[in-house]
Amino acid sequence: MIFLLFGQLSDRMSEAGSGNSYPILLMLLICIGLTVYAFLKGDENGKFKDLISHVGLLALVWGFLGMMIGLIGAFDAISIANDVSSQVIAGGLKVGLLSPVFGMFAFLIARLGIIILVLKKK
Template sequence: MHLSTKKLHLFGLIFLFFIGTVQIIFAQNDSSQREVSRIQDTLNSETVTPKDGNETKETSSEGEAVPNLHQVIREQFINGDWRFMTPVLLCLILGLLIAIERIVHLNLATSNVEQTLTNLRGDLQSGGVNQALHRLQQQRSSVAMIFRQSLEKWEDGIEVVEKAIVSYGSVEMGKLEKGLVWISLFISIAPMLGFMGTVIGMINAFDAIEAAGDISPTLVASGIKTALLTTVAGLIVAIILQLFYNYCVAKIDSLVNDMERASIAFVDILVDLKNEGTEAP
């Protein structure tokens, strides 16, 4: 319950940050347009026209103002129409939030399997089951969780321990894969939202042509630009989230292999100790 409360607070902070970002973008819309106009005026003032009437050439000075990445992204977000770009941005923020939480959880679930098995064998031989359980309770890895839950069934026999390993192993696998379906959902939704903006932008362009009764590049440029920007934004979000998703899947596969290998070695250790006559205190 305590962990769920922390997640709710984190989601609330991210949502407030998202709302604040959108408000800042629209608050700075006018200033960004003035900045673009100033840059265009600067470029026009630096255009040199020879006296003989030849074609003009543009020159640039070292102090020329060049928009930075933040300004470019903000301008493209505004040009793409906030009604379509905002849902795409929301998919990116939520997808990254879940992906980062999964990466942290998966790294905490990782452990040195060989060292864990060595410590387990030593604890069982020297202090018995209680000492081994005490050490395992101090670890947060998936392997340690399986060992601890299974070792509590030691008194019921090796067969019961083996069944417990299979059961608790499935539970741990479910915990590792938790949240990946939401990342996959945002990967699918983001391009769809971009394509929806594309379709609506093209519809607006054709409506403008129909209203004007003529085809003019300047008349349809706005709708086409909106369509292209929303598509690009959706694809970029999908690519970014796909990278995080593939990393999580690869990490889970590695952890599952470690869990299977450690479980086999764990049963072998228990069988050896039983044959040697080691009993639970």
């Protein structure tokens, strides 16, 4: 079951493009690592919490930036073509929405890490 989930995730990431999805994956791993480190070692001055927040927000913005760049390229291709089917447009929109979904997922994981750190502190 887990291998199937990671296989689908890997397929979607390669479909979205390595320039968008792999940096978001790296930011997600950084957020998870910082959360675990801060949970185990402590975060008295809140530096790790702030860093997790910034990296998570960067992942979100990176995903939307990837979507905008992809959509601009898709609309350029559509404007050049004479006859474009609805299947091609739907497929392009699906690929364009993958980057923001990855960014939102990384942002949510970062926020959950911050919530865990805040709950541990109190």
